[in-house]
Amino acid sequence: AEKVIQVWSTASRQEGEELTLDCSYETSQVLYHLFWYKHLLSGEMVFLIRQTSSSTAKERSGRYSVVFQKSLKSISLIISALQPDDSGKYFCALWERGTNAYKVIFGKGTHLHVLP
Amino acid sequence: EAGVTQSPRYAVLQEGQAVSFWCDPISGHDTLYWYQQPRDQGPQLLVYFRDEAVIDNSQLPSDRFSAVRPKGTNSTLKIQSAKQGDTATYLCASSSSYEQYFGPGTRLTVL
Numbered sequence: 001a002e003k004v005i006q007v008w009s010t011a012s013r014q015e016g017e018e019l020t021l022d023c024s025y026e027t028s029q030v031l032y033h034l035f036w037y038k039h040l041l042s043g044e045m046v047f048l049i050r051q052t053s054s055s056t057a058k059e060r061s062g063r064y065s066v067v068f069q070k071s072l073k074s075i076s077l078i079i080s081a082l083q084p085d086d087s088g089k090y091f092c093a094l095w096e097r098g099t100n101a102y103k104v105i106f107g108k109g110t111h112l113h114v115l116p
Numbered sequence: 117e118a119g120v121t122q123s124p125r126y127a128v129l130q131e132g133q134a135v136s137f138w139c140d141p142i143s144g145h146d147t148l149y150w151y152q153q154p155r156d157q158g159p160q161l162l163v164y165f166r167d168e169a170v171i172d173n174s175q176l177p178s179d180r181f182s183a184v185r186p187k188g189t190n191s192t193l194k195i196q197s198a199k200q201g202d203t204a205t206y207l208c209a210s211s212s213s214y215e216q217y218f219g220p221g222t223r224l225t226v227l
Contacts, residue, residue: 004158033214035214035215035216037218042220043125043205043220043221043223044218044219044220045159045207045209045218046218047215047216047217050214050215091158091159093158095214098172100171100172101164101171101172102171102172103161103172104149104161104216105161106158106159106160107158108156108157108158109156109157109158
């Protein structure tokens with residue numbers, strides 16, 4: 001079974017709008033981390049924002065923010081004031097501790113198209 | 117500060133051939149990761165090192181894949197006898213904490 005699920009494979013919005021990308025996950029760990037990355041056309045994967053399971057702070061980084069619903073095992077990435085350069089593929093990732101090492105599990109990604 | 121570098125950027129092989137990928141992490145990062153990313157999928161962790169030690173290689177197909185990081189800096193991922201199912205982008209990442217910095221990847225096509 002998939003541990004990190006991004007339901008939407010694609011999304012389109014107009015420039016200036018706000019977008020919410022949803023991600024759900026499965027873990028039995030108490031302490032874990034969730035990440036959002038953007039995959040550029042150049043192939044580079046860029047870190048956007050991190051949420052730690054123990055934190056109740058609403059994480060924000062520039063135009064990126066998250067809504068973390070721990071009881072629902074859900075984390076959403078919100079991108080405000082969309083720009084055409086925001087187009088790309090966005091990945092949600094879960095970082096949890098396994099038996100002997102940390103495990104990093106990515107979702108399949110959501111492809112975003114921002115229309116000018 | 118230089119980012120994570122990988123080479124080659126592209127590789128095309130016939131089934132049964134071998135290939136090696138090279139990664140130079142960000143200076144000072146003790147942890148290095150290798151991922152396989154098939155088309156339209158998320159990255160899947162193959163192996164990761166802390167310094168020169170393998171921390172987890174449970175997802176590395178050990179019969180044909182191998183990875184080393186002998187001095188705790190650069191790393192090489194090798195595929196012996198490639199198969200068509202190995203077609204994917206191979207990403208290297210490094211970190212000094214939880215935040216990973218990714219290289220541009222090597223896009224492998226096995227014909």
